[in-house]
Amino acid sequence: xxxxxxxxxxxxxxxxxxxxxxxxxxxxxxxxxxxxxxxxxxxxxxxxxxxxxxxxxxxxxxxxxxxxxxxxxxxxxxxxxxxxxxxxxxxxxxxxxxxxxxxxxxxxxxxxxxxxxxxxxxxxxxxxxxxxxxxxxxxxxxxxxxxxxxxxxxxxxxxxxxxxxxxxxxxxxxxxxxxxxxxxxxxxxxxxxxxxxxxxxxxxxxxxxxxxxxxxxxxxxxxxxxxxxxxxxxxxxxxxxxxxxxxxxxx
Amino acid sequence: xxxxxxxxxxxxxxxxxxxxxxxxxxxxxxxxxxxxxxxxxxxxxxxxxxxxxxxxxxxxxxxxxxxxxxxxxxxxxxxxxxxxxxxxxxxxxxxxxxxxxxxxxxxxxxxxxxxxxxxxxxxxxxxxxxxxxxxxxxxxxxxxxxxxxxxxxxxxxxxxxxxxxxxxxxxxxxxxxxxxxxxxxxxxxxxxxxxxxxxxxxxxxxxxxxxxxxxxxxxxxxxxxxxxxxxxxxxxxxxxxxxxxxxxxxxxxxxxxxxxxxxxxxxxxxxxxxxxxxxxxxxxxxxxxxxxxxxxxxxxxxxxxxxxxxxxxxxxxxxxxxxxxxxxxxxxxxxxxxxxxxxxxxxxxxxxxxxxxxxxxxxxxxxxxxxxxxxxxxxxxxxxxxxxxxxxxxxxxxxxxxxxxxxxxxxxxxxxxxxxxxxxxxxxxxxxxxxxxxxxxxxxxxxxxxxxxxxxxxxxxxxxxxxxxxxxxxxxxxxxxxxxxxxxxxxxxxxxxxxxxxxxxxxxxxxxxxxxxxxxxxxxxxxxxxxxxxxxxxxxxxxxxxxxxxxxxxxxxxxxxxxxxxxxxxxxxxxxxxxxxxxxxxxxxxxxxxxxxxxxxxxxxxxxxxxxxxxxxxxxxxxxxxxxxxxxxxxxxxxxxxxxxxxxxxxxxxxxxxxxxxxxxxxxxxxxxxxxxxxxxxxxxxxxx
Numbered sequence: 001x002x003x004x005x006x007x008x009x010x011x012x013x014x015x016x017x018x019x020x021x022x023x024x025x026x027x028x029x030x031x032x033x034x035x036x037x038x039x040x041x042x043x044x045x046x047x048x049x050x051x052x053x054x055x056x057x058x059x060x061x062x063x064x065x066x067x068x069x070x071x072x073x074x075x076x077x078x079x080x081x082x083x084x085x086x087x088x089x090x091x092x093x094x095x096x097x098x099x100x101x102x103x104x105x106x107x108x109x110x111x112x113x114x115x116x117x118x119x120x121x122x123x124x125x126x127x128x129x130x131x132x133x134x135x136x137x138x139x140x141x142x143x144x145x146x147x148x149x150x151x152x153x154x155x156x157x158x159x160x161x162x163x164x165x166x167x168x169x170x171x172x173x174x175x176x177x178x179x180x181x182x183x184x185x186x187x188x189x190x191x192x193x194x195x196x197x198x199x200x201x202x203x204x205x206x207x208x209x210x211x212x213x214x215x216x217x218x219x220x221x222x223x224x225x226x227x228x229x230x231x232x233x234x235x236x237x238x239x240x241x242x243x244x245x246x247x248x249x250x251x
Numbered sequence: 252x253x254x255x256x257x258x259x260x261x262x263x264x265x266x267x268x269x270x271x272x273x274x275x276x277x278x279x280x281x282x283x284x285x286x287x288x289x290x291x292x293x294x295x296x297x298x299x300x301x302x303x304x305x306x307x308x309x310x311x312x313x314x315x316x317x318x319x320x321x322x323x324x325x326x327x328x329x330x331x332x333x334x335x336x337x338x339x340x341x342x343x344x345x346x347x348x349x350x351x352x353x354x355x356x357x358x359x360x361x362x363x364x365x366x367x368x369x370x371x372x373x374x375x376x377x378x379x380x381x382x383x384x385x386x387x388x389x390x391x392x393x394x395x396x397x398x399x400x401x402x403x404x405x406x407x408x409x410x411x412x413x414x415x416x417x418x419x420x421x422x423x424x425x426x427x428x429x430x431x432x433x434x435x436x437x438x439x440x441x442x443x444x445x446x447x448x449x450x451x452x453x454x455x456x457x458x459x460x461x462x463x464x465x466x467x468x469x470x471x472x473x474x475x476x477x478x479x480x481x482x483x484x485x486x487x488x489x490x491x492x493x494x495x496x497x498x499x500x501x502x503x504x505x506x507x508x509x510x511x512x513x514x515x516x517x518x519x520x521x522x523x524x525x526x527x528x529x530x531x532x533x534x535x536x537x538x539x540x541x542x543x544x545x546x547x548x549x550x551x552x553x554x555x556x557x558x559x560x561x562x563x564x565x566x567x568x569x570x571x572x573x574x575x576x577x578x579x580x581x582x583x584x585x586x587x588x589x590x591x592x593x594x595x596x597x598x599x600x601x602x603x604x605x606x607x608x609x610x611x612x613x614x615x616x617x618x619x620x621x622x623x624x625x626x627x628x629x630x631x632x633x634x635x636x637x638x639x640x641x642x643x644x645x646x647x648x649x650x651x652x653x654x655x656x657x658x659x660x661x662x663x664x665x666x667x668x669x670x671x672x673x674x675x676x677x678x679x680x681x682x683x684x685x686x687x688x689x690x691x692x693x694x695x696x697x698x699x700x701x702x703x704x705x706x707x708x709x710x711x712x713x714x715x716x717x718x719x720x721x722x723x724x725x726x727x728x729x730x731x732x733x734x735x736x737x738x739x740x741x742x743x744x745x746x747x748x749x750x751x752x753x754x755x756x757x758x759x760x761x762x763x764x765x766x767x768x769x770x771x772x773x774x775x776x777x778x779x780x781x782x783x784x785x786x787x788x789x790x791x792x793x794x795x796x797x798x799x800x801x802x803x804x805x806x807x808x809x810x811x812x813x814x815x816x817x818x819x820x821x822x823x824x825x826x827x828x829x830x831x832x833x834x835x836x837x838x839x840x841x842x843x844x845x846x847x848x849x850x851x852x853x854x855x856x857x858x859x860x861x862x863x864x865x866x867x868x869x870x871x872x873x874x875x876x877x878x879x880x881x882x883x884x885x886x887x888x889x890x891x892x893x894x895x896x897x898x899x900x901x902x903x904x905x906x907x908x909x910x911x912x913x914x915x916x917x918x919x920x921x922x923x924x925x926x927x928x929x930x931x932x933x934x935x936x937x938x939x940x
Contacts, residue, residue, distance in 0.1 A: 058424070060404035062713055110713070115404040116355055117363060145364040148421040156909055159878050160865065167559075175875030176865055204913075205862075212862035219912040220902065224366065231364070 038100055040127065041081035044071035047124050047135035050106055056150070056236060059141045060115045067094075069124045069135055070106045078105025088122040091115055117143030119240060142235055149232025152225055153183060156217065178211035186237035197230045296386050297325070300342040304359055313350050320348070325385065328373045332734050335373035337382030339390065343374075366421070376729065377410025378402055394673050400685050402724065405717060409669065412725025414733055416445050416741035428722030430454075431715055435487045439648045440662035446731045447740055455487055456594060459651035464509035465516050466578045466589070472502040474621035475573075480710055482573070482620060483566040485550055485558055489707035492698060497640055503629030504637030508653040515589040517581035536611020539604060547775065547807040548594075548764070551615070561807065563594060563764060563773070571616025579609045587759065596761040599813035644705060662706065669727035690720045745770035753825030760812055768830070775807055778905055781832035785893040785904075790884075791823045834903065835892045853926025856919055866910070869930060879910060886931040895924045 052067035071082040084107035086094040091114020101107050113120055118141060125134045142150060153161070161180045163173040173179065181188045189197070196208060202218035205211045221229070234241040267273040292298055301323060308317040326340040345351040345359040346369055352361050362369060375382040379402035384390035391401045402409070408425040418426045432438060433454040443451040463472070474481070476498040479488040493501070540546070545567075550560035552568040560566075574582070581588065583605045586595040600608065629637070638655065645661040646652060668690070676689050679699060692699070694716050697706035711719070747769040749757045757763070763772035766779045786794075796819050798809040814822070857863045866878040885894070896903075898920040901910040915923065 058405075060407070061424075061717065064714070112405075116360070143363040144421060147423075151420055151423065156911070159909075170877060172866065172877045175877050212859060213865040215862065215865070215911045215913055217911045219900075219914045227364075 040083035042079050043129045044073050044079035044082045046072045047133050053137045056140045062112045066108045066110045068108045071101050071126050085125045113141040145228045146232045146235045149228035183233045184236050184238045186239045190241045201226050297341045304344045337373040339374040406721045409721045409724035413730035414737050415739045424718045424721050428718035431719050441665045444666045457649035461653050462512040464506045467573050469502045469506045470624045471573050473498050485566045489709045491707040500633045500637035503634050507634050516577040535607050544810040569617045571613045572620045594764040597759040667728045669724045747771040783827045783830035784832040784835040790888045792819050795819045837892050849922045849925040853922035886928040891928050
């Protein structure tokens with residue numbers, strides 16, 4: 001009898017412990033700080049991007065410039081005090097996630113990209129007067145190899161391949177008789193295979209019967225550097241690069 | 252009791268009554284015990300992940316080869332040299348599977364491309380966490396003594412920094428963090444020694460305050476101490492959050508302890524300024540400021556609030572609020588009188604130029620800065636209190652201050668901060684319990700950790716804070732126990748010192764602030780270690796006399812120093828004799844006459860085969876290339892031997908140059924050299940002949 005009761009006591013204790021543990025886990029999950037609800041004082045009908053879209057940053061880090069969107073009404077004038085909420089795929093974080101537009105009708109959030117390299121489709125949503133309005137924004141996260149490529153591109157390539165000048169770097173694009181393709185030019189570069197890109201980087205334009213204005217970098221860059229450059233151009237291509245992929249036959 | 256005994260004895264009888272029965276029961280128990288181990292395996296977490304993995308790959312095109320490479324059971328990377336026992340690959344099964352590049356859910360994601368083999372270093376060296384653990388919670392999130400949660404991905408470059416003490420091209424964040432550690436003077440207070448025993452040295456130049464009263468007023472010191480950022484947004488001086496009384500007392504001590512220095516004020520210069528007809532002409536000042544390329548080192552805030560200019564010297568947006576006119580005139584005349592080690596060159600300005608420039612700089616003032624500051628004359632007690640504050644706050648760790656000794660080991664050493672055990676850390680409420688979040692919070696707001704914390708408030712962007720945290724997280728105790736063959740040493744700055752009278756000139760002109768020579772100096776301008784092999788004598792004399800533009804696209808250029816003719820010549824001869832490259836062979840130098848038709852052949856090679864015109868200008872009428880230096884007079888600038896060696900391999904002569912190594916044949920390089928050496932005049936006239 002006593003044995004039985006001892007065993008049943010043990011069982012009960014275990015059950016209680018399990019219940020407590022579950023409650024604890026459930027409790028922990030729900031103790032996240034409550035988000036104070038924002039009260040919108042106005043509503044717009046459309047969202048437009050002011051700045052901060054199409055940025056390129058390293059995985060897991062904050063983008064250099066904040067994302068700024070503007071809420072407009074039917075007439076296209078900015079609406080202050082409208083609620084804006086940012087959404088993104090897993091791993092992306094916004095600071096702040098929800099906010100009211102400022103006096104100039106703009107909402108500003110700093111964006112931290114996820115840890116996977118690739119293109120991130122983000123969206124901003126405002127409740128609107130009758131139906132919600134939203135805006136899609138694309139940002140690109142670069143992995144280690146792609147970022148190395150972007151650093152190399154800055155040093156060796158962008159002086160000619162990037163038509164934009166900055167105060168620190170005057171673009172050489174306009175000075176060239178045969179215009180190089182910007183690395184974002186997906187329409188052209190997506191059609192070129194990795195082998196072709198490797199050949200033109202290593203041996204210069206004449207390797208593909210193109211202009212000799214593109215010099216050979218095979219004795220300057222290592223094979224890993226060239227691979228990094230290619231993976232970078234693939235990452236920033238617009239329209240996005242779709243790898244051909246391997247075709248396997250299903251047994 | 253009796254009943255109990257009865258029950259027990261009957262149970263004993265039933266189970267072990269006779270040997271056969273006992274044997275059967277014991278075998279059964281043994282069997283059950285043996286079954287526990289595989290059953291435990293079957294229900295363990297990692298086994299679940301392996302089953303998930305098999306489901307994931309089942310429907311993929313390359314299922315057969317993926318299945319073939321999959322091995323059930325616990326996997327382990329064991330590297331005794333590195334102390335690595337990593338079982339992460341037990342669950343992270345797709346790390347090396349290239350065809351899983353599209354899989355985004357963990358733990359099956361493919362590892363991104365990195366320069367090392369995964370098996371060569373294991374996982375925890377870069378990612379942290381417990382490699383030997385076989386549950387998600389223990390491997391990733393443990394906070395127990397001696398254990399650490401996994402490192403957030405944005406600090407992953409700290410892993411590289413454990414072996415690589417040098418700057419890697421692929422780790423910009425780590426490199427920035429290390430630069431900030433030395434640039435913001437962190438190492439003045441916090442000692443950091445690298446695993447090889449060398450000490451991280453500061454690269455900032457905190458000014459000596461020994462003669463501060465000659466330079467500025469007590470009121471300015473007070474306003475500056477109250478908020479350095481209000482004076483210069485780019486300053487690296489932190490905010491000590493001083494009360495009005497404390498700032499007043501510190502300023503009182505600094506002024507009272509300051510001693511006058513002979514020659515560091517020039518009231519005659521100021522008089523010359525006022526005699527030349529009221530306020531100096533601002534347009535003349537602006538153009539002299541531009542011609543002297545002050546902006547290469549000094550930044551000024553423009554109307555939009557953006558900084559324009561370099562960061563070698565202090566920001567000059569409000570210099571008129573700070574500098575006393577007679578000090579500024581003397582400083583411009585010769586900065587080395589006030590500060591013998593300043594990176595500022597000794598321009599040989601004329602008296603009139605000094606008057607124009609100091610007048611122009613005095614005009615850079617902000618009427619809003621320091622308004623309403625009226626300090627009463629301090630009494631002895633306040634001055635003594637000021638000194639006490641200076642000692643307590645460690646001001647002398649950075650600045651030379653009369654009457655206060657430089658403190659040793661003022662703040663905790665950070666050589667192994669990256670391995671600081673979590674139980675030793677006092678976290679703030681609501682803070683994530685990780686080392687990285689602690690370091691970031693401490694850099695961001697040191698005083699939030701208690702009012703007794705002496706560390707001041709630095710003004711850093713989020714990216715800079717993350718970079719600093721990355722550099723600090725690289726300082727692990729593991730980095731000290733790495734095998735020697737894996738360590739890549741930092742390239743320390745040499746203590747190269749040019750000799751003789753020319754050496755004195757090089758120091759006075761602060762050539763090393765911009766140029767690098769024999770491993771010491773700045774990186775703004777070309778490395779001059781082999782300059783003597785590269786250039787021709789007359790060109791260098793002319794260039795030093797009046798530096799013309801070699802690279803039109805650069806905004807930072809060599810200033811004119813108003814050297815005397817004899818100084819020009821002496822410096823030139825020193826450079827030509829001393830800065831010679833052993834790799835340049837004068838004998839090999841091709842001459843135009845040695846090869847008939849070589850010049851024309853070289854021209855063709857230049858324009859067609861090597862298409863040099865994409866970056867260089869030879870003929871200003873037709874060529875537009877803007878990246879490399881203009882070559883219209885390269886024949887009178889460079890030596891043939893240098894041009895030839897450069898064409899053969901530019902990186903060998905100047906590592907890191909952007910010019911690609913086109914690896915021309917000897918014959919091509921000779922022809923190109925012959926052609927280039929004919930370019931002797933402005934506008935490419937030489938090329939036409």
